[in-house]
Amino acid sequence: MLSRPKLPARKFPIAVWVGVIAVFIAFGTLYRTSSQGDLSETYPKGFRGGACTIETEALTIGYSGYYLPKDYESSEDTIRSPYVPVQCGKVPEPATLNISIDLLYPESARDYLLAMRLVQIEVDEKENQKEHEILSVPAQQHRTGVITLAFKLREPGQYILYLNGKNTENTDLQVKIPLQVGLNWKDHLRKNFSTFLKNH
Numbered sequence: 001m002l003s004r005p006k007l008p009a010r011k012f013p014i015a016v017w018v019g020v021i022a023v024f025i026a027f028g029t030l031y032r033t034s035s036q037g038d039l040s041e042t043y044p045k046g047f048r049g050g051a052c053t054i055e056t057e058a059l060t061i062g063y064s065g066y067y068l069p070k071d072y073e074s075s076e077d078t079i080r081s082p083y084v085p086v087q088c089g090k091v092p093e094p095a096t097l098n099i100s101i102d103l104l105y106p107e108s109a110r111d112y113l114l115a116m117r118l119v120q121i122e123v124d125e126k127e128n129q130k131e132h133e134i135l136s137v138p139a140q141q142h143r144t145g146v147i148t149l150a151f152k153l154r155e156p157g158q159y160i161l162y163l164n165g166k167n168t169e170n171t172d173l174q175v176k177i178p179l180q181v182g183l184n185w186k187d188h189l190r191k192n193f194s195t196f197l198k199n200h
Contacts, residue, residue, distance in 0.1 A: 052088040058173040059109055061163065062102035063088075067095040089179045094154050097179075101147040101163065112173075114165035115139035118151060121158040131160070139165055156182030 052063045066083035070093060083098060091097060103109040115138055119131040135151055153159065159179040167173055 053104065054175055054177065056173065056175055058167055058171065059103070059112075059163075059175055060105040061175055062104050063099065063177055065089070065091075065097055065099040067091050067093075067097045069093070070095055089177060091153060091179060091181045094152075094156060094181055096150065096152050098150045099148070099161070099177075101149075101177075103142060103145045103147070107145075108168050110143050110145050111141060112165045112167055113139040113141060114147070114163055116147070116149060117162040117164065119160050119162070120155070121160065134159075153179070153181045 054061050054063060065086035067086055068083055086097070103112075115136065117136045118134045120134055122130045122132050124130065137149065147163075159181065161177040161179060163175040163177070165173055
């Protein structure tokens with residue numbers, strides 16, 4: 001009785017390469033990044049050197065944030081900052097958040113009158129979204145090119161920090177900085193996978 005021939009030896013390396021490519025695709029999908037490391041759907045200019053950049057027709061800003069874990073207890077011996085960096089607006093838990101906004105382009109943005117407004121997005125049973133204002137900061141110029149703000153996010157959910165104002169031609173402008181408080185299952189998977197890679 002004739003036995004069936006086994007798979008040719010050259011098919012095994014092909015299967016290995018297909019598996020490797022599948023892993024890269026899954027990794028890219030999980031982290032939603034391109035080869036440049038950007039998070040293009042949310043932040044058109046992506047994640048660069050510790051800050052995210054957001055670009056509109058009238059203004060380009062750099063955004064970075066740090067949060068203070070809610071279970072943090074101050075110690076006089078501590079020389080390290082207790083604040084933890086936030087990657088592109090994702091805050092793992094309700095916390096005190098310190099943010100810094102750099103007015104990157106144009107340089108004349110330092111002369112703009114810019115106001116800030118933080119809102120929480122509420123969704124009703126019909127999936128309609130409503131904005132609930134949490135705080136507002138009156139319009140002012142920022143001659144240093146840097147805007148700093150500290151506030152407390154008390155509940156998990158979606159928030160938006162609006163940067164509103166007028167440019168030197170008196171044209172209205174608005175930049176939206178999305179903030180997500182609390183991680184979803186994809187974020188937890190990314191976090192655990194990253195921790196696994198660091199430990200191995």
